[in-house]
Amino acid sequence: MALSLFDTLLSTPDMIAAFDDAALIQAMLDFEAALAAAQADEGLLPRHAAQAIAAACRADRFDIPALVTAGRRSGTLAVPLVKELTRLVAETDQEAASLVHWGSTSQDVQDTAMVLVTHTALRLLDADLAALCRRLLALGESHLATPVLARTLLQPAQVTGFGFKVAGWLAPLVRARARLRAAAGDALQLQLGGAVGTLAVMGERGPAVAHRMAQALDLKTPAATWHTQRDEWVRLGLEVALLTGSLGKIAADLALMAQGEVGELAEPSGGGRGGSSAMPHKRNPVSSMIALAAATRTPQHAATLLAAMGQQHERGLGNWQAELAEWPTLFLSAHGALRALNDAFAGLTVDTARMRANIDALHGLVAAEALSIWVAGAIGRPAAHAAVEKMTQTAVAVGRHLRDVARDAIAADPTLGSLDTNELGALFDPVAATEPAQRLARARLAALKKDIA
CATH class of the missing domain: 1.10.275.10 (Fumarase/aspartase (N-terminal domain))
Structure with a gap:
């Protein structure tokens, strides 16, 4: 090829x-x-x-x-x-x-040949997918209590656990591996029908x-020829496309967390990896780049498989040939992304100090929801929301930590007198804030571990 x-x-x-x-x-x-x-x-x-x-x-x-x-x-x-x-x-x-x-007939030999080489391709995917799953599992388990910023709409939201984030990367890959095996069991079948599928x-x-x-x-013995009944075959291709999309999501997060201004993760470097032809200081996330490129290309190839399903009568004209041409590209992209991310996670640098510094740089604003719920115990939810919103505006305006602004506001407002300001420290503790994420991640990783060979 x-x-x-x-x-x-x-x-x-x-x-x-x-x-x-x-x-x-x-x-x-x-x-x-x-x-x-x-x-x-x-x-x-x-x-x-x-x-x-x-x-x-x-x-x-x-x-x-x-x-x-x-x-x-x-x-x-x-x-x-x-x-x-x-x-x-x-x-x-x-x-x-x-x-x-x-x-x-010609389609019998070409379809079966593509099935045979796809059998080999799936073994390659499965091996690298299993390796990546194991790496992510180990990473998640070792960082259950590591605080990191959760970000929504590309903005800091709240504190979560890095292990919880990694579990979110891992789960779709474990599901993809199971679905690929199931789809392969249906799709990797002989094609033999003769001229019009009747073995006449x-x-x-x-x-x-x-x-x-x-x-x-x-190979599986087919119930009948599938010259123009491509559903099981196309489903396998679409599962490969879904896997590549999930790899693209991981790559996007990794690249964003590796940005110099964020600096929470870094791909391996050295030996020319990630270098720039013009800027010696750069450490480019090349694994993320490869996986993102694969994920960007994949939807078009998957769409061609779907578009080619309307094959005419007993043998297709043009659409079957288009499917054959597109098919390998799905696997080439998926394996490129898998191998690249395996390289990245094999030598990933996790900067927990930078993760904590990025949280601290927000002066407690990411704990605003927890503060609001706590204040609501004294004055109810609507009033608490308004009060904490005012506190956050003050904290931003004067450059103070929200915890200190809250302490002053509570002291100055008689309606908040029932609140014990000694409890404020726990509300703004990043490690304590990871506890809900820890519980969920621990259970999720334990369940996923059972499915990772």
């Missing part, structure tokens, strides 16, 4: 190899060898013919660039591949050559041939 330089930068060598031309051609040849063997087992062709066909099914015997060129003229790679395979088989067995690809050439032995082939290729 030809990729641009920029595509390559956003993926991984392993995933590129999974979908490269040689891998796809070999998968098509594996289909042809399995077809012949299954037909021989069912008595539809001589054993020697199946053996001769299998012996020729080696991608290194084919001129792959020539196949690609010829495939453009014929509209499918299967036509020139079968032609060349037939020629190679004929060198040793003329009878076997006449039985190459017998009873099958093989007659009543067609289903048995399909079953034998599926077993040989370690």
Whole structure:
């Protein structure tokens, strides 16, 4: 598969190899060898013919660039591949050559080949996804009581626990892993229908041939051909897209927390990683960049899969071909994002002092809601809200800590006399403020841990 330089930068060598031309051609040849063997087992062709066909099914015997060129003229790679395979088989067995690809059709071989390489691609995704889940689990467990600013609409909101934030990153990934496995169980199935999906050439032995082939290729035996019924297949692709979106969310948070003005997290550096061609001081979050680029590209590829579902009659024209072209890109982007974030979290710097400093720099304003609830015990909620709002305005105007402004306001207002100002310290303690988040995160991480192998 030809990729641009920029595509390559956003993926991984392993995933590129999974979908490269040689891998796809070999998968098509594996289909042809399995077809012949299954037909021989069912008595539809001589054993020697199946053996001769299998012996020729080696991608290194084919001129792959020539196949690609010829495939453009014929509209499918299967036509020139079968032609060349037939020629190679004929060198040793003329009878076997006449039985190459017998009873099958071009979409059977191309769909099954894409299923086979996708099987490999999913193993790569699962391994890196499991690794990232384990890293996030360890990070969350070690920072349950670490105070950090929660931010809403990109503005400081309240104090939360960093472990709680990490649990929020982890949960969608654990769900994605489970959904990918379930979707793969449905979608990784043999395609074998013949010209119009009826297996007519093989007659009543067609289903048995399909079953034998599926077993040989370690695929699910389909209930029927799915030439134009793409729902289970597309669902798998969409699950990959959802995973990439979740990775993009983590990358966005990581990049924002790594901004110099925030400085709470930092990706690994050194050895040229994250450097700038013009500014030696920079420490760019390159892992976040890769994951965000992947998440930005993915919706368009997922949309193409959905748009291609309206395939005409028994075989699609144009839409199936568009789906095949888009399919690998989803996996290339997802794996690029996964590998990048694994690199980031493997050497992540967590600056807890900076997290605390960012909280302290807001002079207690992030505890305004807790203060309001406390004051409401004396004067009711509406009046408390108005009173604390006035206190926050004063704190901002004069540059004082909200705790001190509140203490003075309580002393000056007889209606607040029932409040014990000695309790103010606990209201403004960042570590104490993490307690609700700690409870939730501890329970959530324990539940997620059970699902992480």
